[in-house]
Amino acid sequence: MSDVQTYFSELVTWANSRLSGDEILTCYLAGEDSNFVRFNRNLIRQAGSVSQRRLSLDLIAGTRHAAGSLQLSQDQQMDRAAVASMIESLREQRRAMPDDPYLAVSTDNPSTFDADPDTDHDPATVIDEIQTVAKGRDLVGIYADGAVYHGFASSLGQRNWYQSDTFNFDWSFYLHGDKAVKNSYGGRHWDSAAFTAKVGAASHQLDSLARPALDLQPGRYRTYLSPTAVQQLLQIVSWGGFGLKAHRTKQTPLLRMAADGAGLHPSVNLTEDTAGGTGPNFQEQGFVRPDQVTLIEGGNLADQLVSPRSSKEYGVPTNGASNFEQPMATAMTTGSLSSATVLDELGTGLLVGNLWYLNFSDKAACRTTGMTRFATFWVEDGEVVAPANVMRFDDTIYNLLGDKLVGLTDERETLLDAGTYGGRSTASTRLPGALVDDMAFTL
């Protein structure tokens, strides 16, 4: 048991001693001890450390409850005083709250434990290596390492703990203007040889960007979307695409699939693959997720992600989704296109390394728009001809992963989410690339 888990456990045990009558207390801890080093032009822009422990409490009695959160100081005396004060405040708020018909309390979920052993990261050495290996290059990006903690505890006895201890270096090499190659390197232990190999590959790709760039005219182009680009597409669809509440309130972008018989290509199979992901297998209210939830099967809608609250509201069993009912570990099955010869399969068209800033141009029709970004090339007869200047696409998912989908690659990439809003993300995806006919570009 790590020091943080022990601290959490002792604090929760003490908090439970403050309960009275039929009160139930659930506690969720989200914390990190992270180092962040930000680079620009192969120099350091900002470097530092963040240590935080956010404790969320839900104080329940019958069908009334009130929730709150606070930052722990990591000093038992101070934290016990703060928790006691919050419990009193929640007790008072609860009296003013009406009954909550959709309150869901975890009563029969198992306790779980999933923790990496501590890793002795050495960011100072890593910085040296990055700046040395990238010497002469315009490197920009963020290195992050350290421990991430998620814990759940209920006064009913359930305990869940997740702890990872990883690094993630999300970086780009810039050539000039907006011409750049994006890359990432993450894992448990920094491997100098692996990093150097990635730098070598990126440098090689950068050479291709040195050719004069092409301005493409708006129109429809045969396009290969890298796994990273596919991830961006699925990320926008995930804004309501797979959650039960969005479906029941008709706000899902996949409304045409649900209401109008539309479908995706039969080769599209999508799961929320918690077992294959990198995050915790439980959510904020302590509900444990199954290993897999099938979201799209053979191009058709399958199950939805169901939060405990939606479960109560719509009478459908929960599958441990978070309150937002968005996937955290999306996995797509591979297809039959050879990854090694994907340029030959593309023939003449666009090779898109990344998509950027996607949004809906018509949500009900799942029509999305966004930009190409980073390494995007014009290809003729299977050969890279020139980098392409950024283009805006505007097309429906029913074209891109439906009627116009030529195929998916036979290999997929594991992509770790480098997001750090509030704290370091534990989300990940495993996706193939996609070859699309006639993708619509508008500007």
Add this chain to the structure above:
Amino acid sequence: MTTTAPAAYQHLEPRLRAALPGGVDYATVRFSETRAEYLAVRQGVAQPTSTSVDAGAMITVWSGGGVGYAATSDLTDSGLRAAAEQATRWAATTAGRTVADTPPTIEEVGSYQSPVTDPWDQTTLTDRLELLVEADAALDVDQRIVDRMAALRRTDVDSLILTTGGGRIEQLTRNTFPYMYATANSGALTQTRTYGRNANVGQGGREVLDRFGFNRRAAEIGHEAIELLEAANCPTGTMDAVLAPDQMILQIHESIGHPLELDRILGDERNYAGTSFVTLDMFGSYRYGSDLLNVTFDPDMEGQIASYRFDDEGTPASKQFLIRNGVLERPLGGTISQARASAQGLAVDGVANSRACSWNRPPIDRMANINVEPGTDTFDDLIAGVESGVFLQTNNSWSIDDSRNKFQFSCEYGRLITDGELGPVVRNPSYRGISATFWRSLSGVGDPSTSQALGTPNCGKGEPNQVISTGHASPVCRFSSIDVFGGAQ
């Protein structure tokens, strides 16, 4: 949620000051505590209430040509001391290898407090819930409303900056974020109408709701959702676009605010938020828009969401023109970014906009209140000048390239304009353009009667990532010959 900060500071301030390390070139400690409450009523059911307290401190150390920070929620003496030692170690590690080695030494002493005329703390939780129950009920105007919600988020943010240069900056900000939506559905068609998306936000207490007609708007939003369900799709073509303030805020934010951020221009954001089509040599001469375009950085506007007296490095803030009569004057860059630009041989005057979203993130160049100054046209003048066009209200979708040039925006609610008259409602009104040329098509700027001081509470940027509120005040504006289109159906 109670306002106990001054008493807390009395206890905390000596310990924060004691944590500032000696023997270094310069150091700061920035404490912040955010107390928040979120309430919502959805389809007649009160959602779980949520209150939070988020307190911590960041210590930043400049020493020997290096700089580092350490942020901690451990506010004990030993916790603060450990953070100071960690920041000092980072400064040693980064010495001689940073993009900037000169600290923004601050010796200012000052304070700021949001103007509040009707404090939330004088209402009860029951009062606040009842307010939302009534609004939620008022949204329910038709059986085709399949989802609806009224919500209220408010935050009290107290911050205290102490520096080894003798600086002491205390700022107490009180923010109110009301929200509503109604979703209407018929078969495979869904339309959602909101209360200005998230734009109707401001500093202050309950008066913020009155400022934006919260009670009045609820029923209107429900009816407008039904109107959209029955409306025709927006037509496609080149026509004039008249933008309401709750769309102008996104247009300003994405295609003026972000491109003018000096850290983007200097390259810091290229791995994430992107670069800028604006370059350092453009300031003072580049024609950004038509003569009608006047844009200011205005931290002094009372009640706007990003008003303050000092940025998070402690630099005093004041109103400055960014674009005057269409010509670009200065970027959005704080003290450090200005020094970096100067070191590149391109000195520019900036503004005090180095801001952090919380104690656990370092300050970076940010928008604050970025406003379009009112012109002279009445709303009727603006519409009368359109032969064929559309009046677009309330941003619904936003997308722009990483140089902040090629954009596409969609709105919730449109009305056709024909021969100078407002016509029928259309759904999915959208337009696209290029920042570098779009603002030159500005052909009419509304007078103060058409202007609203709004904001965007969820601006994401930075590595590690940060979300922060930015303010945008704008009159109604007209743009000529724009590429307009509708939805897929």
